[in-house]
Amino acid sequence: MGNKWFFNLLYFLFSLPLWMLPFFWMAADWPFPNLFPTTYTVRSLAGIPGLGQSIGLSLAISLSGALISTLTGFILSKEVAYHRHHHHFLLIGYLPLLLSPVLYAMSLFYFFIMFGLDATVVGIMLGQQLILLPYAFILCMGHWTDTFANYLQLTENYGANRIQKVRYLLFPMSKKLLFLCLFQTFLISWFDFAITSYIGVGQVKTLTVLVYQYLLEADYYFAAGISALIIYPPVLLLIFNRLLAKGLAFLRTELPST
């Protein structure tokens, strides 16, 4: 019982910024040192120019980025994992993650200008892949164990073709990893500000760029509102994902026998 309270307290403390965002968004007056605003007002986000377009743009960039990096990272890691020089490839995979994303974007910005990719959606997607792909690659590398290699040999021994290997072995035994990787890379891309604003030169207005724009204009209340738009969907997705996982586990026990 004591443990339950302790962990509930930790959950609350670590998610405090999430609870505070709506107060910030709805506050009309919030004098220091009050813990909560003294008066509230309703600020509709519908009036923010280009908000719908920003949401669409952020979703498109993050979804496509997550899909591309997850699939490429998965395939690449499988090809590399059983190579005798796999540790070199793994080390190379870590290199892009050593620099902060903004320094990384800065150091490669020249090439983006050269190929006309600055201030474009394609440029941002490509820039994000420089972080997302190594991340997915490293996450997937741990999946390819000696036991998995034996499974691959077993399916080969039983005559599985490429499609059958994917259908009966690779997908069912990797789907948890694939969903995790997809979710994580989506989040990295969804919350990215550094690469998006640097390579996009502020011209490609994703949600994070929009937040920063309102912060610069000292309109903290709208910035908080847009931040809520950025943060709550992934949180809801996470909750939905856990519920779905529970539901699937329940369904699995109900599957017909043969």
Add this chain to the structure above:
Amino acid sequence: MIEIEKLSKSYGRERVLRDLDLQCERGSTISILGKSGGGKTSLLKIIAGIARQDTGIIRIDGVDHSQTKSSLRKAYYIFQEPLLFPHLNVFQNIAFGLKLKKTDKTVLHAQTTTMMEMLELPEHATKYPHELSGGQKQRVAFGRALVMQPQVLLLDEPFGALDTETRAMMQQLYLRLSGELNFTALFVTHDLKEALTVGDKYAVLKNGSCDIHNGIESLMADKESGLEAEVSFWSNYMNNA
């Protein structure tokens, strides 16, 4: 029948098999003994076609399979781990190979059911691997291979991870199935008692090649087999007890 001629395999500079010759008559089992890292697993994987030899010839029932695809050899490899698919139940695991071959549904069902009966598994048909004991899992792995009607069975310490009692039961089951289905088998084991129980002949792998022994006396005379040392240990132990 398996015939191996001058089989060689190297990993980098390390030569694990060198000009190895081996013959195993149809319907018989050869127990393979030898030190760890001595090339036993490599030998079995090469025969199964899931690893490639550098040189040498592999014939199964008179047909040269040195370069054929693994699935065309009808030589099935049984790993030390059962390697059951966790998302498939017992029935589906046993029927795995038949499903890959796109076997007719009625035939698939009949053959899998027969195999489950032979392995005393029908009551576990709907269970998933995590609900089975170690011995049951290994029986399913056996069923998955045997339902394919193999010409050759390649067993790589299949009972190595089981407790003594289950291991003895599995050895008896193996002998029964071997008699009923008349398959040819190479059985790798580190356990001398197991080697003597399941094998018709014994092969000791050393320095990349192997010596075949037709009986216990001959095996006893081979120091590398460890049989003489084992017998003398137990006789000393019993004398001192």
